[in-house]
Amino acid sequence: MVVTDLAAISKTNQPLHFGFLLLPNFSLIGFSSAIEPLRMANWVSGNNLYETVTISAEGAAVASSCGASVQVDTALDQIPPLDALFVVGASPVARTGNESVIAWLRQQDKNQQIALGGIGTGSYLLACAGLLEGYRATIHWWDIASLREEFPQTIVSNHLFEIDSNRFTCSGGTAAMDMMLFLIGKHHGLELASAISEQFVCERIRPGEDPQRAPLKVRIGTSHSKLVEAVTLMEANIEEPLSTDDLAFHVGVSRRHLERLFKKHLQSVPSKYYLQLRLERARQLLQQTDKAIAQVGLSCGFATASHFSTTYRSHFGVTPRQERQQLLNEK
Structure with missing residues (x-):
């Protein structure tokens, strides 16, 4: 893995701002596995290490794949400055209907200060926007073959997560927690990441190179x-x-x-x-x-x-x- 400056940043007095763009029919487990470690980092440390904002295309509530709706903080055209934006993809992958989001993502690539990430099939939208060309990336194992075929310039792995420069992608599900714990460990030390893992009763923090599927x-x-x-x-x-x-x-x-x-x-x-x-x-x-x-x-x-x-x-x-x-x- 090539770790970006954001991933390797040392402990700072300023909180990092992470945004989560929820697509219709998004994976609730992927979203919660990504955002909850950030909340827990603040609680365990007693400091405001991370601030999060939830986003939808129009600012309206978004229904997840299990039917539960989530109220969001803001719309795409009103988001505050962010250090990283994660696209939480639909389950199953949505191949149409997100053209405006894809166009918006292309614009964000011009902002070199923001890292862009995909959770589960969110990686597909990043690829559609041309933002994964030449990068190592991953997606849920069910969609790996099609991502490789449709976007041959992307180096697609079957790993739990990939961090390559300012691109953060994971396979979704509980792998989102592993990715966030990895980032927290880089930001604020392995001791904090381990303490968060214990709070969530996780047996271990899995490295990104672990395969998605059982042997x-x-x-x-x-x-x-x-x-x-x-x-x-x-x-x-x-x-x-x-x-x-x-x-x-x-x-x-x-x-x-x-x-x-x-x-x-x-x-x-x-x-x-x-x-x-x-x-x-x-x-x-x-x-x-x-x-x-x-x-x-x-x-x-x-x-x-x-x-x-x-x-x-x-x-x-x-x-x-x-x-x-x-x-x-x-x-």
């Missing part, structure tokens, strides 16, 4: 090294799938032994499990990108559009075209 062996429910290796190969070769024989060869077991491992631990066979992974990736791309349906199929290892459509419908009960249309109707 594969946890997700698939087994630590069998050969099986983990095989699934890892599958996940890394979605566009050009490997045959079961190839998987067995690379893992160093016989085909029959590999099939027994999948049957015993995953209640499936390698080909079926692999197909499910590819279809889940296809569904993700259909929902999160504007890629042509045929291109989505090719990206997930389907040689023809008809094969992709038939297989997708058999698995999900709708065709890829119907899947995308349903998403558009919901919007």
Whole structure:
């Protein structure tokens, strides 16, 4: 990580001013995980170390993804001077309807005194505004693939959070707390950050480099090294799938032994499990990108559009075209 001056600032008598821009359908857990450590820093230290302001585009209350509304302090065109502004993104990501906010963010880039951050899918809006080009950044794991594809000039990681110069991004959820505790530690010392963590009954302050998702062996429910290796190969070769024989060869077991491992631990066979992974990736791309349906199929290892459509419908009960249309109707 390249730590900006704001992140590395020493203890000061002047409070830092952080703003939180709440988008419609924003993640309440991401927002609270970010703002609560700042409040607690003031309470534990007995000093006014941070001042926060909540913002919406028009200054009106904003409904979160769980339906709870939050009253904000001000509108975009009335915000006071800030040291950092964090965009708290929608859940799921909002790909339209925030054009005015994106234009406003572009203007803020001219202000070199303000750091810009994204919490969860807030990173997507920063990318849309061209503010993450050449920067390391992260976003919720569900949106990593689409962010990489749509914004190839952004160095997208799967880390909990990234701090690169004056860009602060995190994957959302409780990772926002880890990012804020990291910043508090840089501003006012690790002892204060640890005391805040204890107040929130956090087992530890996770470093930014920690991965967002649980290790594969946890997700698939087994630590069998050969099986983990095989699934890892599958996940890394979605566009050009490997045959079961190839998987067995690379893992160093016989085909029959590999099939027994999948049957015993995953209640499936390698080909079926692999197909499910590819279809889940296809569904993700259909929902999160504007890629042509045929291109989505090719990206997930389907040689023809008809094969992709038939297989997708058999698995999900709708065709890829119907899947995308349903998403558009919901919007």
